[in-house]
Amino acid sequence: xxxxxxxxxxxxxxxxxxxxxxxxxxxxxxxxxxxxxxxxxxxxxxxxxxxxxxxxxxxxxxxxxxxxxxxxxxxxxxxxxxxxxxxxxxxxxxxxxxxxxxxxxxxxxxxxxxxxxxxxxxxxxxxxxxxxxxxxxxxxxxxxxxxxxxxxx
Amino acid sequence: xxxxxxxxxxxxxxxxxxxxxxxxxxxxxxxxxxxxxxxxxxxxxxxxxxxxxxxxxxxxxxxxxxxxxxxxxxxxxxxxxxxxxxxxxxxxxxxxxxxxxxxxxxxxxxxxxxxxxxxxxxxxxxxxxxxxxxxxxxxxxxxxxxxxxxxxxxxxxxxxxxxxxxxxxxxxxxxxxxxxxxxxxxxxxxxxxxxxxxxxxxxxxxxxxxxxxxxxxxxxxxxxxxxxxxxxxxxxxxxxxxxxxxxxxxxxxxxxxxxxxxxxxxxxxxxxxxxxxxxxxxxxxxxxxx
Numbered sequence: 509x510x511x512x513x514x515x516x517x518x519x520x521x522x523x524x525x526x527x528x529x530x531x532x533x534x535x536x537x538x539x540x541x542x543x544x545x546x547x548x549x550x551x552x553x554x555x556x557x558x559x560x561x562x563x564x565x566x567x568x569x570x571x572x573x574x575x576x577x578x579x580x581x582x583x584x585x586x587x588x589x590x591x592x593x594x595x596x597x598x599x600x601x602x603x604x605x606x607x608x609x610x611x612x613x614x615x616x617x618x619x620x621x622x623x624x625x626x627x628x629x630x631x632x633x634x635x636x637x638x639x640x641x642x643x644x645x646x647x648x649x650x651x652x653x654x655x656x657x658x659x660x661x
Numbered sequence: 662x663x664x665x666x667x668x669x670x671x672x673x674x675x676x677x678x679x680x681x682x683x684x685x686x687x688x689x690x691x692x693x694x695x696x697x698x699x700x701x702x703x704x705x706x707x708x709x710x711x712x713x714x715x716x717x718x719x720x721x722x723x724x725x726x727x728x729x730x731x732x733x734x735x736x737x738x739x740x741x742x743x744x745x746x747x748x749x750x751x752x753x754x755x756x757x758x759x760x761x762x763x764x765x766x767x768x769x770x771x772x773x774x775x776x777x778x779x780x781x782x783x784x785x786x787x788x789x790x791x792x793x794x795x796x797x798x799x800x801x802x803x804x805x806x807x808x809x810x811x812x813x814x815x816x817x818x819x820x821x822x823x824x825x826x827x828x829x830x831x832x833x834x835x836x837x838x839x840x841x842x843x844x845x846x847x848x849x850x851x852x853x854x855x856x857x858x859x860x861x862x863x864x865x866x867x868x869x870x871x872x873x874x875x876x877x878x879x880x881x882x883x884x885x886x887x888x889x890x891x892x893x894x895x896x897x898x899x900x901x902x903x904x905x906x907x908x909x910x911x912x913x914x915x916x917x918x919x920x921x922x923x924x925x926x927x928x929x930x931x932x933x934x935x936x937x938x939x940x941x942x943x944x945x946x947x948x949x950x951x
Contacts, residue, residue, distance in 0.1 A: 561778060561817030562688065562696065562705045625704050632918025632925070633781070636882060637816050 509622075509631045511638050514615035515646045519653040521605045524612045525579030527653055528603065537648040539641045550574075556588075558626060560637060565590045565626050567597055580605050595624025614649075669712045673719070673799045673828055676711050681801055681824040683709035689826050691719075691735055694762075694770030695778050719773070719828060722746070728834025731797075734773025734827045739764070741772060750792065750835020750861040750872075756843040757788035757859060763851040773827040776812070779819045779883070782853035782922075786813050787878035788843055790886050791859035792832050800825035815882025836872045839863035840946045844939040845878075846931055848922055854879040855923045858935040862899075862943045870895050875907075875936070880928050881916040890914075904940050908933035 517524055527533045531544040531552060540557040547553060550573040557566045569588035576582050584601045603616040622634060629637075670676045680687045686708030690696050699705045713719055719735035722744060730751055732741060741747070742759035761767055761775070761784045775785050776796065789796075789809040796812045798805050798821055807820045814820060821827060835841065845857040856879040863872035873891045876884040890910035894903050917928040 561780075562699060564685075628704070630918065630920040632920050633816060636916070636918060640816065640882075 509635045509638070510617065510619050511635065511642060512615075512617045513639070513642050513646070514613060515650065516608060516611055516613050517650050517653045518611040521579045521607050521612045524605055524614065524653055527649070528582070528605075529578075533649075533652060537645050537652065539644045539648075550576075554586075558641075560626060560629060560634075563625055565595050565624075567595070569597070590624065595622075595626060597622050597626075665707050665710045667710050667712065669715045671715050671717075673716055673826070676713060676716060676826060677799055677801055677824060679709070680711050680826065683711070685823075687711060689713055689777075691774035691777075692737060692769040692771040694766045694774065695780075696774070713773070713826065730832040732772055732830045732832070734829055735771050736773075738762075738767035738770045738772070738775070742767060747832075749837075750839030750841045750863065751832045753788045753791050753841025753843055753859050753861055754785070754794070754830075754832060756841065757784040757845075757857075760784055760843065760845050766851075772830055776830070777819060777821055777827050779813055779817050780853065781816060781882055782855075782857075782879040784843070784845065784854065784857065784878065787857055787859040787876035787884040788841075789830065790876035790884045791861045791874045792835070792841065793861075793874060795831040795833075796820070796827055797829040797831060798825050799828045804828065806831070809884075810886060813883030818882070835861055836863040838947070839872055840943045842939050842943040842946065844935050844942065846935060853922070856880050856917070856928045856932050856935060858932070858939045859884075860936075860939050860943060862940070862947075864899075864947065868898050870897060870899050875911070875939075877911065877915060877932055877935075879917070880932060881914075885911070885914050885916075887911040887914045899940055899944065901937070904937055905933065908936040911936070 535541050535544050542555055544552050544554040552571045554569045554571060556569055557564060567588040567590050569586050571584050571586040574583050574585055582603050586599050588597050599618050599620040601618045606613045668679045670679055680689060688707040689711045691713045713735055719733040721733045722736060723731050724746055738758045738761045742755055744755050747755040775783055794809040796807045801824055812820045839861055841861045843859045845854045847854050858877055860875040865871050873895050875891055876886040878884050890907045893907045897903055912929055912932055917925040919925050
Protein backbone atom coordinates (compact mmCIF):
# COMPACT_ATOMS: atom_id res chain seq x y z
CA UNK A 509 0.00 0.00 0.00
CA UNK A 510 1.09 3.53 -0.66
CA UNK A 511 0.68 6.37 1.79
CA UNK A 512 1.18 9.95 0.70
CA UNK A 513 0.81 12.97 2.94
CA UNK A 514 2.06 16.50 3.30
CA UNK A 515 1.94 19.05 6.05
CA UNK A 516 3.36 22.45 6.86
CA UNK A 517 5.60 23.21 9.82
CA UNK A 518 6.20 26.72 11.11
CA UNK A 519 10.00 26.37 11.12
CA UNK A 520 12.69 26.83 8.42
CA UNK A 521 13.83 23.79 6.37
CA UNK A 522 17.27 23.68 8.04
CA UNK A 523 15.70 23.25 11.44
CA UNK A 524 13.13 20.73 10.22
CA UNK A 525 15.94 18.79 8.57
CA UNK A 526 18.06 18.65 11.71
CA UNK A 527 15.09 17.37 13.69
CA UNK A 528 14.26 14.71 11.12
CA UNK A 529 17.88 13.52 11.23
CA UNK A 530 17.88 13.34 15.03
CA UNK A 531 17.02 9.78 16.13
CA UNK A 532 15.91 10.92 19.59
CA UNK A 533 13.43 13.34 18.04
CA UNK A 534 12.06 10.55 15.88
CA UNK A 535 11.62 8.25 18.90
CA UNK A 536 9.41 10.91 20.44
CA UNK A 537 7.35 11.54 17.30
CA UNK A 538 6.85 8.16 15.62
CA UNK A 539 3.77 6.59 17.25
CA UNK A 540 4.66 3.33 19.01
CA UNK A 541 8.44 3.84 18.65
CA UNK A 542 10.40 3.26 21.84
CA UNK A 543 13.98 3.14 20.67
CA UNK A 544 16.31 3.97 17.77
CA UNK A 545 19.98 3.09 17.68
CA UNK A 546 22.52 4.13 15.09
CA UNK A 547 24.49 1.22 13.63
CA UNK A 548 26.70 3.07 11.16
CA UNK A 549 26.58 6.27 9.14
CA UNK A 550 23.51 5.30 7.20
CA UNK A 551 21.79 2.54 9.16
CA UNK A 552 19.68 2.43 12.26
CA UNK A 553 17.68 -0.11 14.20
CA UNK A 554 14.36 0.80 15.75
CA UNK A 555 11.61 -0.83 17.78
CA UNK A 556 8.08 0.09 16.83
CA UNK A 557 4.82 -1.33 18.19
CA UNK A 558 1.74 -1.25 15.99
CA UNK A 559 -1.63 -2.01 17.56
CA UNK A 560 -4.76 -2.89 15.68
CA UNK A 561 -7.56 -3.85 18.04
CA UNK A 562 -6.28 -6.55 20.41
CA UNK A 563 -3.33 -7.36 18.15
CA UNK A 564 -0.14 -5.67 19.24
CA UNK A 565 2.83 -6.30 16.96
CA UNK A 566 6.29 -5.17 18.03
CA UNK A 567 8.65 -4.84 15.09
CA UNK A 568 12.43 -4.76 15.16
CA UNK A 569 13.25 -2.58 12.19
CA UNK A 570 16.44 -1.98 10.26
CA UNK A 571 16.35 1.38 8.53
CA UNK A 572 18.80 2.31 5.84
CA UNK A 573 19.26 5.74 4.32
CA UNK A 574 19.66 5.08 0.60
CA UNK A 575 19.73 8.66 -0.62
CA UNK A 576 20.13 11.99 1.10
CA UNK A 577 20.29 15.58 -0.14
CA UNK A 578 20.35 17.89 2.88
CA UNK A 579 18.15 19.72 3.60
CA UNK A 580 15.55 18.81 1.00
CA UNK A 581 15.33 15.08 0.35
CA UNK A 582 15.81 11.75 2.05
CA UNK A 583 14.96 8.22 0.97
CA UNK A 584 15.02 5.32 3.39
CA UNK A 585 14.28 1.64 3.23
CA UNK A 586 13.09 -0.23 6.25
CA UNK A 587 12.66 -3.91 6.90
CA UNK A 588 11.54 -5.60 10.01
CA UNK A 589 10.02 -8.56 11.70
CA UNK A 590 8.14 -9.26 14.84
CA UNK A 591 10.37 -11.31 17.10
CA UNK A 592 9.98 -15.00 16.29
CA UNK A 593 6.70 -14.48 14.50
CA UNK A 594 5.95 -14.53 10.82
CA UNK A 595 4.92 -10.89 10.70
CA UNK A 596 7.06 -8.86 8.32
CA UNK A 597 7.04 -5.27 7.27
CA UNK A 598 8.95 -3.64 4.44
CA UNK A 599 8.78 -0.08 3.28
CA UNK A 600 10.41 2.44 0.98
CA UNK A 601 10.00 5.96 2.26
CA UNK A 602 10.71 9.35 0.74
CA UNK A 603 10.52 12.74 2.35
CA UNK A 604 10.88 16.13 0.73
CA UNK A 605 11.23 19.50 2.41
CA UNK A 606 10.41 22.72 0.60
CA UNK A 607 10.46 26.26 1.97
CA UNK A 608 7.08 27.98 2.00
CA UNK A 609 5.99 31.44 3.26
CA UNK A 610 5.31 30.38 6.82
CA UNK A 611 7.89 27.64 7.22
CA UNK A 612 8.47 24.30 5.55
CA UNK A 613 6.26 22.00 3.58
CA UNK A 614 7.03 18.38 4.44
CA UNK A 615 5.75 15.86 1.93
CA UNK A 616 6.35 12.18 2.29
CA UNK A 617 5.38 8.91 0.76
CA UNK A 618 5.74 5.32 1.86
CA UNK A 619 5.25 2.09 -0.03
CA UNK A 620 4.53 -0.45 2.66
CA UNK A 621 4.18 -4.23 2.54
CA UNK A 622 2.88 -6.05 5.59
CA UNK A 623 2.47 -9.77 6.06
CA UNK A 624 1.63 -11.98 9.03
CA UNK A 625 -0.76 -11.12 11.82
CA UNK A 626 -1.38 -7.56 10.71
CA UNK A 627 -1.51 -8.64 7.07
CA UNK A 628 -4.83 -10.31 7.88
CA UNK A 629 -6.51 -6.95 7.90
CA UNK A 630 -7.41 -5.68 4.46
CA UNK A 631 -5.11 -3.18 2.78
CA UNK A 632 -7.93 -0.64 2.72
CA UNK A 633 -8.27 -0.67 6.48
CA UNK A 634 -4.52 -0.76 7.12
CA UNK A 635 -4.17 2.34 4.98
CA UNK A 636 -6.76 4.16 7.10
CA UNK A 637 -4.94 3.10 10.26
CA UNK A 638 -1.55 4.10 8.82
CA UNK A 639 -2.94 7.49 7.80
CA UNK A 640 -4.26 7.98 11.33
CA UNK A 641 -0.81 7.16 12.76
CA UNK A 642 0.76 9.56 10.25
CA UNK A 643 -1.56 12.26 11.58
CA UNK A 644 -0.29 11.61 15.11
CA UNK A 645 3.31 11.87 13.88
CA UNK A 646 2.59 15.21 12.20
CA UNK A 647 1.03 16.58 15.34
CA UNK A 648 3.94 15.59 17.61
CA UNK A 649 6.52 16.71 15.07
CA UNK A 650 4.92 20.07 14.48
CA UNK A 651 4.60 20.75 18.22
CA UNK A 652 8.29 19.98 18.65
CA UNK A 653 9.53 21.86 15.60
CA UNK A 654 7.53 24.97 16.43
CA UNK A 655 8.63 25.00 20.09
CA UNK A 656 11.52 27.23 21.21
CA UNK A 657 14.86 25.56 20.34
CA UNK A 658 16.06 25.00 23.93
CA UNK A 659 13.22 22.62 24.60
CA UNK A 660 14.47 20.20 21.97
CA UNK A 661 16.91 17.58 23.02
CA UNK B 662 1.49 -21.46 22.87
CA UNK B 663 2.21 -20.10 26.30
CA UNK B 664 -0.60 -20.79 28.79
CA UNK B 665 -2.31 -17.72 30.15
CA UNK B 666 -2.97 -17.26 33.85
CA UNK B 667 -6.72 -17.34 34.37
CA UNK B 668 -8.54 -15.17 36.90
CA UNK B 669 -12.24 -15.15 37.67
CA UNK B 670 -12.90 -12.26 40.05
CA UNK B 671 -16.34 -11.83 41.65
CA UNK B 672 -16.43 -8.04 41.59
CA UNK B 673 -15.70 -5.28 39.09
CA UNK B 674 -13.18 -3.73 41.49
CA UNK B 675 -11.23 -6.99 41.69
CA UNK B 676 -11.33 -7.39 37.90
CA UNK B 677 -9.94 -3.89 37.41
CA UNK B 678 -7.23 -4.53 40.01
CA UNK B 679 -6.07 -7.82 38.43
CA UNK B 680 -6.15 -6.26 34.98
CA UNK B 681 -4.18 -3.22 36.08
CA UNK B 682 -1.58 -5.40 37.85
CA UNK B 683 -1.23 -7.57 34.74
CA UNK B 684 -0.27 -4.54 32.62
CA UNK B 685 0.22 -5.01 28.88
CA UNK B 686 -0.21 -8.78 28.86
CA UNK B 687 -3.58 -8.68 30.60
CA UNK B 688 -6.89 -8.94 28.81
CA UNK B 689 -10.47 -9.18 30.01
CA UNK B 690 -12.55 -11.99 28.54
CA UNK B 691 -16.35 -11.91 28.55
CA UNK B 692 -18.13 -14.25 26.13
CA UNK B 693 -14.98 -15.06 24.20
CA UNK B 694 -16.82 -15.09 20.87
CA UNK B 695 -14.02 -13.13 19.20
CA UNK B 696 -11.11 -13.38 21.62
CA UNK B 697 -11.03 -17.19 21.78
CA UNK B 698 -11.11 -17.41 17.99
CA UNK B 699 -8.22 -14.94 17.81
CA UNK B 700 -6.29 -16.89 20.46
CA UNK B 701 -6.86 -20.13 18.56
CA UNK B 702 -5.46 -18.48 15.45
CA UNK B 703 -2.51 -17.26 17.58
CA UNK B 704 -3.27 -13.68 16.68
CA UNK B 705 -3.49 -12.73 20.34
CA UNK B 706 -1.61 -14.42 23.19
CA UNK B 707 -2.52 -12.81 26.51
CA UNK B 708 -0.41 -13.63 29.59
CA UNK B 709 -3.31 -13.01 31.96
CA UNK B 710 -6.97 -13.56 31.19
CA UNK B 711 -9.50 -11.89 33.46
CA UNK B 712 -12.86 -13.57 33.07
CA UNK B 713 -15.85 -11.34 33.76
CA UNK B 714 -18.25 -14.27 33.95
CA UNK B 715 -18.48 -14.46 37.76
CA UNK B 716 -19.38 -10.80 38.25
CA UNK B 717 -23.11 -10.79 38.99
CA UNK B 718 -23.79 -7.09 38.32
CA UNK B 719 -22.52 -7.40 34.73
CA UNK B 720 -25.27 -9.91 33.93
CA UNK B 721 -28.16 -7.69 35.01
CA UNK B 722 -30.75 -6.03 32.87
CA UNK B 723 -32.89 -3.36 34.47
CA UNK B 724 -35.07 -0.35 33.87
CA UNK B 725 -34.88 2.72 36.12
CA UNK B 726 -38.09 4.61 37.07
CA UNK B 727 -37.21 7.34 34.51
CA UNK B 728 -37.21 4.75 31.72
CA UNK B 729 -33.44 4.42 31.36
CA UNK B 730 -32.44 0.86 30.55
CA UNK B 731 -29.21 -0.61 31.90
CA UNK B 732 -27.80 -3.57 29.98
CA UNK B 733 -24.97 -5.26 31.88
CA UNK B 734 -21.81 -5.77 29.83
CA UNK B 735 -22.04 -9.58 30.15
CA UNK B 736 -25.54 -9.78 28.62
CA UNK B 737 -25.39 -12.18 25.68
CA UNK B 738 -26.55 -11.06 22.24
CA UNK B 739 -29.31 -13.65 22.41
CA UNK B 740 -30.64 -12.24 25.69
CA UNK B 741 -30.65 -8.72 24.29
CA UNK B 742 -32.25 -9.86 21.03
CA UNK B 743 -35.16 -11.42 22.94
CA UNK B 744 -35.42 -8.75 25.64
CA UNK B 745 -39.15 -7.96 25.74
CA UNK B 746 -38.52 -4.77 27.68
CA UNK B 747 -36.63 -3.23 24.74
CA UNK B 748 -39.60 -1.71 22.93
CA UNK B 749 -40.25 1.45 20.91
CA UNK B 750 -37.10 3.38 20.05
CA UNK B 751 -34.93 1.23 22.32
CA UNK B 752 -35.87 -1.81 20.22
CA UNK B 753 -33.21 -0.77 17.69
CA UNK B 754 -30.63 -2.35 20.03
CA UNK B 755 -32.55 -5.65 20.28
CA UNK B 756 -32.98 -5.71 16.50
CA UNK B 757 -29.26 -5.18 15.96
CA UNK B 758 -28.50 -7.95 18.51
CA UNK B 759 -30.76 -10.38 16.63
CA UNK B 760 -28.69 -9.91 13.47
CA UNK B 761 -25.23 -10.46 14.91
CA UNK B 762 -23.44 -13.39 13.26
CA UNK B 763 -25.13 -16.75 13.99
CA UNK B 764 -26.86 -18.49 16.95
CA UNK B 765 -23.67 -19.93 18.55
CA UNK B 766 -22.04 -16.49 18.53
CA UNK B 767 -25.23 -14.87 19.86
CA UNK B 768 -25.35 -17.44 22.66
CA UNK B 769 -21.79 -16.65 23.73
CA UNK B 770 -20.99 -13.11 22.67
CA UNK B 771 -21.72 -10.19 24.99
CA UNK B 772 -22.59 -6.56 24.41
CA UNK B 773 -19.60 -5.36 26.45
CA UNK B 774 -17.21 -7.61 24.56
CA UNK B 775 -18.59 -6.69 21.16
CA UNK B 776 -18.37 -2.94 21.66
CA UNK B 777 -14.93 -3.20 23.27
CA UNK B 778 -13.66 -5.07 20.20
CA UNK B 779 -15.40 -2.42 18.06
CA UNK B 780 -15.25 -4.02 14.65
CA UNK B 781 -16.09 -1.22 12.20
CA UNK B 782 -18.76 -3.43 10.62
CA UNK B 783 -20.29 -4.71 13.88
CA UNK B 784 -24.02 -4.36 14.53
CA UNK B 785 -24.20 -2.76 17.97
CA UNK B 786 -22.20 0.43 17.30
CA UNK B 787 -24.65 2.15 14.89
CA UNK B 788 -27.63 0.93 16.96
CA UNK B 789 -26.16 2.38 20.17
CA UNK B 790 -25.47 5.71 18.49
CA UNK B 791 -29.03 5.79 17.11
CA UNK B 792 -30.38 4.97 20.58
CA UNK B 793 -28.20 7.73 22.12
CA UNK B 794 -26.67 5.18 24.48
CA UNK B 795 -24.08 5.91 27.14
CA UNK B 796 -21.29 3.45 27.90
CA UNK B 797 -20.40 2.85 31.54
CA UNK B 798 -16.68 2.11 32.02
CA UNK B 799 -14.96 1.01 35.24
CA UNK B 800 -11.29 1.72 35.93
CA UNK B 801 -8.88 2.18 38.83
CA UNK B 802 -10.49 5.58 39.57
CA UNK B 803 -14.07 4.31 39.58
CA UNK B 804 -16.80 4.56 36.96
CA UNK B 805 -17.08 7.00 34.11
CA UNK B 806 -19.69 7.50 31.42
CA UNK B 807 -19.03 8.05 27.73
CA UNK B 808 -21.70 8.77 25.10
CA UNK B 809 -21.74 6.10 22.36
CA UNK B 810 -20.93 8.80 19.81
CA UNK B 811 -17.63 9.48 21.59
CA UNK B 812 -16.90 5.86 22.52
CA UNK B 813 -16.07 4.51 19.05
CA UNK B 814 -12.85 6.26 18.01
CA UNK B 815 -12.41 4.34 14.77
CA UNK B 816 -10.74 1.22 13.32
CA UNK B 817 -10.95 -0.99 16.43
CA UNK B 818 -10.15 1.89 18.75
CA UNK B 819 -12.46 2.85 21.63
CA UNK B 820 -12.49 5.20 24.61
CA UNK B 821 -11.58 2.26 26.89
CA UNK B 822 -8.13 2.80 28.41
CA UNK B 823 -5.74 0.06 29.62
CA UNK B 824 -6.94 -1.32 32.97
CA UNK B 825 -10.55 -0.39 32.23
CA UNK B 826 -13.54 -2.55 31.36
CA UNK B 827 -16.98 -1.76 29.96
CA UNK B 828 -19.52 -2.51 32.70
CA UNK B 829 -22.85 -1.52 31.13
CA UNK B 830 -24.69 0.12 28.27
CA UNK B 831 -27.33 2.67 29.28
CA UNK B 832 -30.22 3.52 26.97
CA UNK B 833 -32.17 6.67 27.70
CA UNK B 834 -35.96 6.49 27.26
CA UNK B 835 -36.87 7.15 23.62
CA UNK B 836 -39.64 9.64 22.88
CA UNK B 837 -43.20 8.35 23.11
CA UNK B 838 -44.33 6.33 20.11
CA UNK B 839 -40.77 6.19 18.72
CA UNK B 840 -39.80 3.22 16.60
CA UNK B 841 -36.32 1.79 16.25
CA UNK B 842 -35.17 -0.13 13.19
CA UNK B 843 -31.94 -1.79 12.11
CA UNK B 844 -31.34 -2.52 8.45
CA UNK B 845 -28.29 -4.60 7.53
CA UNK B 846 -26.92 -5.79 4.21
CA UNK B 847 -24.48 -8.68 4.21
CA UNK B 848 -23.27 -11.00 1.49
CA UNK B 849 -24.25 -14.19 3.28
CA UNK B 850 -26.33 -14.80 6.39
CA UNK B 851 -24.28 -14.36 9.55
CA UNK B 852 -21.57 -12.24 7.97
CA UNK B 853 -20.47 -8.80 9.08
CA UNK B 854 -22.39 -5.98 7.42
CA UNK B 855 -21.30 -4.55 4.10
CA UNK B 856 -23.17 -1.57 5.46
CA UNK B 857 -25.97 -1.11 7.96
CA UNK B 858 -28.37 1.62 9.04
CA UNK B 859 -29.83 2.07 12.52
CA UNK B 860 -32.51 4.64 13.21
CA UNK B 861 -34.85 5.81 15.95
CA UNK B 862 -37.79 7.76 14.57
CA UNK B 863 -40.84 9.44 16.09
CA UNK B 864 -43.68 11.31 14.39
CA UNK B 865 -46.43 13.53 15.81
CA UNK B 866 -50.13 13.06 15.06
CA UNK B 867 -49.81 15.02 11.82
CA UNK B 868 -47.07 12.71 10.55
CA UNK B 869 -44.28 15.23 11.09
CA UNK B 870 -40.90 13.93 12.29
CA UNK B 871 -40.35 15.00 15.89
CA UNK B 872 -37.29 12.84 16.62
CA UNK B 873 -34.67 11.22 14.45
CA UNK B 874 -31.28 9.72 15.15
CA UNK B 875 -29.68 7.71 12.37
CA UNK B 876 -26.27 6.04 12.23
CA UNK B 877 -24.50 4.03 9.53
CA UNK B 878 -22.21 1.07 10.23
CA UNK B 879 -19.54 -0.55 8.08
CA UNK B 880 -18.68 2.66 6.24
CA UNK B 881 -15.88 4.13 8.31
CA UNK B 882 -13.78 3.47 11.39
CA UNK B 883 -16.87 3.71 13.57
CA UNK B 884 -20.57 4.43 13.22
CA UNK B 885 -21.31 7.60 11.26
CA UNK B 886 -24.06 9.99 12.30
CA UNK B 887 -24.76 13.32 10.61
CA UNK B 888 -27.08 15.69 12.54
CA UNK B 889 -27.04 18.08 9.59
CA UNK B 890 -28.53 15.36 7.38
CA UNK B 891 -31.12 14.45 10.04
CA UNK B 892 -32.19 18.11 10.18
CA UNK B 893 -33.33 17.83 6.55
CA UNK B 894 -36.13 15.49 7.72
CA UNK B 895 -36.88 16.62 11.29
CA UNK B 896 -39.91 18.93 11.45
CA UNK B 897 -41.22 17.72 8.12
CA UNK B 898 -43.21 14.82 6.73
CA UNK B 899 -40.66 12.12 5.82
CA UNK B 900 -41.22 12.12 2.08
CA UNK B 901 -39.09 10.03 -0.29
CA UNK B 902 -37.45 13.25 -1.53
CA UNK B 903 -36.50 14.40 1.95
CA UNK B 904 -35.14 10.98 2.86
CA UNK B 905 -33.10 10.97 -0.35
CA UNK B 906 -31.73 14.41 0.54
CA UNK B 907 -30.77 13.14 4.00
CA UNK B 908 -29.00 10.15 2.45
CA UNK B 909 -27.17 12.32 -0.08
CA UNK B 910 -25.87 14.60 2.67
CA UNK B 911 -24.92 11.72 4.99
CA UNK B 912 -23.01 9.83 2.29
CA UNK B 913 -20.59 12.78 2.14
CA UNK B 914 -19.47 11.92 5.68
CA UNK B 915 -18.84 8.21 5.04
CA UNK B 916 -15.31 6.85 4.80
CA UNK B 917 -15.60 3.24 3.60
CA UNK B 918 -12.75 1.03 2.39
CA UNK B 919 -12.46 -1.59 -0.32
CA UNK B 920 -12.34 -5.04 1.22
CA UNK B 921 -13.17 -8.64 0.46
CA UNK B 922 -16.89 -7.95 1.04
CA UNK B 923 -17.24 -5.10 -1.40
CA UNK B 924 -15.73 -1.91 -2.73
CA UNK B 925 -15.97 1.46 -1.06
CA UNK B 926 -17.86 2.73 -4.10
CA UNK B 927 -20.43 -0.05 -3.79
CA UNK B 928 -21.00 0.79 -0.13
CA UNK B 929 -21.64 4.43 -1.01
CA UNK B 930 -24.20 3.25 -3.56
CA UNK B 931 -26.13 0.98 -1.21
CA UNK B 932 -26.31 3.22 1.87
CA UNK B 933 -29.03 5.52 0.43
CA UNK B 934 -31.07 2.42 -0.43
CA UNK B 935 -30.61 1.02 3.08
CA UNK B 936 -31.68 4.35 4.54
CA UNK B 937 -34.83 4.40 2.39
CA UNK B 938 -35.58 0.81 3.42
CA UNK B 939 -35.03 1.59 7.12
CA UNK B 940 -37.50 4.50 6.96
CA UNK B 941 -40.00 2.38 5.08
CA UNK B 942 -39.81 -0.39 7.70
CA UNK B 943 -40.03 2.04 10.62
CA UNK B 944 -43.02 3.87 9.10
CA UNK B 945 -44.76 0.57 8.40
CA UNK B 946 -44.23 -0.49 12.00
CA UNK B 947 -45.85 2.76 13.16
CA UNK B 948 -48.96 2.38 11.04
CA UNK B 949 -51.26 0.45 13.40
CA UNK B 950 -50.65 3.07 16.07
CA UNK B 951 -51.26 6.03 13.83
